[in-house]
Amino acid sequence: MRVAGDEATFGITWHAQDALGEVVFFEPPTVGSRVEADGSYGSLESVKAVSDVIAPLAGMVTAVNEAVVESPELVNEAPYDAGWLIRVKLDDVAAVESLLDAAAYQATL
Amino acid sequence: MAPKPRTTPLHDRHVELGARMVDFAGWEMPVYYVGINEEHRAVRARAGLFDVSHMGQFEITGTGAEGLLHKALASDIDRLEEGQAQYSFLLNAKGGIIDDLIVYRLPNKVWLLVVNAGNSAIDLAHLKSFKHRAATITDLSDATAMIALQGPVAMELLADIWPKKTAGPATGKPFTIVERVVAGVPSRVAYTGYTGESGVEIMCAADRAGDLWDGILARREHGVVPSGLGARDTLRLEKGYPLHGHDITAKITPIEASLGRFVHLGREFMGSAVLDRQAAKGVKRRLVGLKVVDRAIPREGYPILSGGEKIGAITSGTLSPSIDRGIGLGYVPEMFAKSGMVLQVDIRGRLRDAEVVKLPFYKKEN
Numbered sequence: 001m002r003v004a005g006d007e008a009t010f011g012i013t014w015h016a017q018d019a020l021g022e023v024v025f026f027e028p029p030t031v032g033s034r035v036e037a038d039g040s041y042g043s044l045e046s047v048k049a050v051s052d053v054i055a056p057l058a059g060m061v062t063a064v065n066e067a068v069v070e071s072p073e074l075v076n077e078a079p080y081d082a083g084w085l086i087r088v089k090l091d092d093v094a095a096v097e098s099l100l101d102a103a104a105y106q107a108t109l
Numbered sequence: 110m111a112p113k114p115r116t117t118p119l120h121d122r123h124v125e126l127g128a129r130m131v132d133f134a135g136w137e138m139p140v141y142y143v144g145i146n147e148e149h150r151a152v153r154a155r156a157g158l159f160d161v162s163h164m165g166q167f168e169i170t171g172t173g174a175e176g177l178l179h180k181a182l183a184s185d186i187d188r189l190e191e192g193q194a195q196y197s198f199l200l201n202a203k204g205g206i207i208d209d210l211i212v213y214r215l216p217n218k219v220w221l222l223v224v225n226a227g228n229s230a231i232d233l234a235h236l237k238s239f240k241h242r243a244a245t246i247t248d249l250s251d252a253t254a255m256i257a258l259q260g261p262v263a264m265e266l267l268a269d270i271w272p273k274k275t276a277g278p279a280t281g282k283p284f285t286i287v288e289r290v291v292a293g294v295p296s297r298v299a300y301t302g303y304t305g306e307s308g309v310e311i312m313c314a315a316d317r318a319g320d321l322w323d324g325i326l327a328r329r330e331h332g333v334v335p336s337g338l339g340a341r342d343t344l345r346l347e348k349g350y351p352l353h354g355h356d357i358t359a360k361i362t363p364i365e366a367s368l369g370r371f372v373h374l375g376r377e378f379m380g381s382a383v384l385d386r387q388a389a390k391g392v393k394r395r396l397v398g399l400k401v402v403d404r405a406i407p408r409e410g411y412p413i414l415s416g417g418e419k420i421g422a423i424t425s426g427t428l429s430p431s432i433d434r435g436i437g438l439g440y441v442p443e444m445f446a447k448s449g450m451v452l453q454v455d456i457r458g459r460l461r462d463a464e465v466v467k468l469p470f471y472k473k474e475n
Contacts, residue, residue, distance in 0.1 A: 022145060047343060047427060047428060048140070048145070
């Protein structure tokens with residue numbers, strides 16, 4: 001997740017895409033819908049499995065990455081960059097502080 | 110806790126090649142090395158090399174061997190000459206499929222059965238339960254490895270590592286088996302497979318499997334790539350081949366599974382009474398192939414509907430790499446089992462139209 005002002009970009013980690021394997025579908029939420037913290041906002045599907053994508057924080061969906069809908073493999077190729085999934089206007093920007101950064105996440109693996 | 114998965118003689122090679130290993134039927138096996146789609150496409154366009162050493166192998170010998178197989182197998186083994194093979198089934202008394210397998214008739218009254226890894230122990234116990242006199246069942250599974258080389262360039266590659274004084278590998282016909290020294294390794298070469306491509310399944314002593322594997326991969330110039338069980342699954346699904354434990358089970362008969370053509374009706378074998386009755390009177394449900402109209406993947410367990418009513422369920426499905434559409438196998442009442450019929454699959458809460466199609470889903474264009 002990246003945050004700029006009160007807008008956050010959600011995606012999945014390199015580890016998550018690696019565990020999932022080649023992503024072949026992204027089923028996104030609709031722009032304007034709400035996502036809840038720890039709630040599913042869509043699904044990513046690989047050849048072998050379906051996986052819900054979970055929102056780290058609550059807010060309203062402001063954009064869906066149509067490039068990933070068209071070319072789901074972007075999630076594998078660049079999970080932190082071109083493979084982002086949705087943009088969300090956060091309810092509470094301060095809640096960002098409670099989340100793990102990449103280094104802390106790595107330490108939990 | 111689940112017991113530690115078993116490993117094949119090629120395990121270290123898979124790990125060295127960077128394979129993603131998974132537990133499959135109690136075996137730690139490569140699901141892919143680079144990616145399922147890439148390996149799938151390599152097999153359709155060039156060749157893939159698969160470790161299928163987890164599969165069970167039994168040799169049946171002795172003067173009673175044929176008699177035992179007449180009782181235990183649902184196919185017509187009398188049609189086999191030495192060196193020929195056939196797709197077959199072990200059935201229970203209700204006609205349910207205990208396992209599907211390939212039976213090979215070898216020279217000198219030796220019969221070879223190649224069965225699914227996960228059913229191997231059940232199959233062996235079932236075969237022994239006939240208590241057939243003068244038939245000896247030898248489990249070769251641990252002593253033997255099996256490597257599948259599949260794809261349009263398989264024969265060309267094989268010719269490079271084939272004994273010079275024998276007819277070339279391309280002269281072998283589908284569903285036959287020969288003994289050859291391949292890449293210096295004494296082997297049984299079977300012209301069978303689970304991908305729908307031209308190719309072979311090569312069986313050799315477990316301690317020579319590495320030499321055979323390396324001997325084939327040394328011919329990378331042909332474009333052969335190590336391929337995992339993931340691609341094996343998508344390849345077989347495109348061809349509509351059923352997978353035991355999913356599309357066929359001990360509660361489903363070959364007639365229901367639309368596999369009646371492999372069964373020798375009118376002869377007596379374990380389960381034959383049920384099959385005879387079903388062939389005459391019809392069945393309540395039948396396996397069909399479904400092609401989803403939208404880009405969505407039907408998966409095992411997803412409900413199949415017609416007119417808003419649930420009429421069946423998907424038993425396996427995937428996104429077909431060759432036709433780029435969601436495909437699946439599933440059971441529906443016979444009245445819906447007609448190609449062209451449009452049904453719906455409930456894909457995580459959304460009803461998606463899916464057309465009943467003739468199998469296979471994928472045929473080579475030429």
